[in-house]
Amino acid sequence: MSKSNQLNPEAHFFVDETGDLTRFNKRGKSMLGSNGVSDSFILGAARFPESPESHREDFDKIRQEILSNPFFQDLRSVKRSTSKVFHANEDHPVVRNEVFKLIQKINFKVFAIVRRKSKLIDESKARFEYTGNKLTEAEIYSSMTSRLFKELLHKNAKNNIVFAARGKTFSNDSLDVALNKAMRNCFNSHGIKNESENQITKGELDDYIGLQIVDYCLWTLSRLYERKEEQFFELVRNKFSLIQDMDDTRKADYGVYYTKGNPIYLNKIL
Numbered sequence: 627m628s629k630s631n632q633l634n635p636e637a638h639f640f641v642d643e644t645g646d647l648t649r650f651n652k653r654g655k656s657m658l659g660s661n662g663v664s665d666s667f668i669l670g671a672a673r674f675p676e677s678p679e680s681h682r683e684d685f686d687k688i689r690q691e692i693l694s695n696p697f698f699q700d701l702r703s704v705k706r707s708t709s710k711v712f713h714a715n716e717d718h719p720v721v722r723n724e725v726f727k728l729i730q731k732i733n734f735k736v737f738a739i740v741r742r743k744s745k746l747i748d749e750s751k752a753r754f755e756y757t758g759n760k761l762t763e764a765e766i767y768s769s770m771t772s773r774l775f776k777e778l779l780h781k782n783a784k785n786n787i788v789f790a791a792r793g794k795t796f797s798n799d800s801l802d803v804a805l806n807k808a809m810r811n812c813f814n815s816h817g818i819k820n821e822s823e824n825q826i827t828k829g830e831l832d833d834y835i836g837l838q839i840v841d842y843c844l845w846t847l848s849r850l851y852e853r854k855e856e857q858f859f860e861l862v863r864n865k866f867s868l869i870q871d872m873d874d875t876r877k878a879d880y881g882v883y884y885t886k887g888n889p890i891y892l893n894k895i896l
Contacts, residue, residue: 633822636784638674640836641771643667643790644848647763649747658743666851667746669770670738672840672865673778677786681732682835685712688724711832714845722842726861729839735867736843739774740851741766742873742896764800771804773870776811780820788827790837798826856892863889871896 645664648657657663689708698704698718707716712725750761779785789801802824809820831837843865846858869884874896876882884890 633783634675634781636786637782638677638836639671639775639778639785639787640674640678640834640840641669641671641774641787641789642837642840642844643669643767644841644844645852647746647766649743649750656747658747663743664848664852665743666848667741667743667766667770668738668844668847668851669767669774670736670840670844670847671774671778671787672734672736672836672843673867674732674734674836676733678732678734678836678839679834681728684728685725685835685838688712688728692721692724711830712838712842713831714842725838725842729842729862729865732839734836734839734865736840736862736865737774737778737868738844738847738866739770739870739872740847741770745873768800768804768807771801772807772811773872775805775808776815779805779809779822779824780812780818782822784823784825786825786827788829788834788836790841791828791830798828801826801828850890850892851895854892859890866890 645667647667648663651657658665689712692698692704693709698708698721701718703716703718704721707713708718708721712721714722714725717725746761746766753759753761787801787805805824805826809822812818812820829837831841843862846862847866847869849855850859867885869890870881871884872881874882876896882888882894884894
């Protein structure tokens with residue numbers, strides 16, 4: 627079978643994050659445990675076999691129903707956020723419920739990678755102690771991007787990849803470097819030469835339905851890790867194909883891989 631017959635024509639990836647990479651204050655003291663600072667940082671990608679923009683009409687229909695409902699018209703969250711975009715952290719619980727029901731009907735899979743702030747702080751201190759150099763947010767993000775996409779690119783002739791902007795300073799060039807590293811790592815591990823075309827775009831949530839979908843899914847994973855709440859994750863559990871918990875090294879240095887065969891539950895999380 628020829629290479630072209632073995633590959634999918636294309637795949638659509640939408641990449642978002644939840645949590646933050648804040649580790650130290652201006653005096654170099656750990657910010658872990660401070661108000662507004664997360665205990666983890668999660669990067670995730672939703673993979674669609676076809677563009678999720680075909681579902682925009684369905685999302686717009688929900689929004690119009692919400693905006694025309696008197697119950698929602700005076701809610702601050704609806705005026706500020708939902709009237710423009712679905713954003714799990716901002717939406718009213720009733721709105722979330724409607725969005726989750728729609729998401730469950732769409733064909734896609736989510737791949738996520740989790741870093742613990744405590745381990746990132748230790749790595750940052752060690753780097754500075756031995757080299758005098760700081761471990762930057764860009765380095766952490768780039769490393770996670772490479773690991774996230776290591777096994778995801780080679781099966782498709784073309785990968786359309788949209789990263790949520792979210793005010794990040796990472797350029798398309800730096801993201802391209804991270805993806806090229808993922809392809810090299812795939813070759814080094816499996817001997818698979820990847821010649822896929824990668825089309826990289828950065829966008830806002832309201833520009834892409836796919837970003838809104840991955841935002842919702844990662845929000846549930848964040849609630850699982852940050853607040854020990856499992857009920858939201860159960861709504862989209864079947865959408866998660868792989869969760870890499872890099873810093874749970876109790877059994878292996880590379881962390882834990884949660885899959886369908888090794889499902890994630892609260893009593894398993896470090």
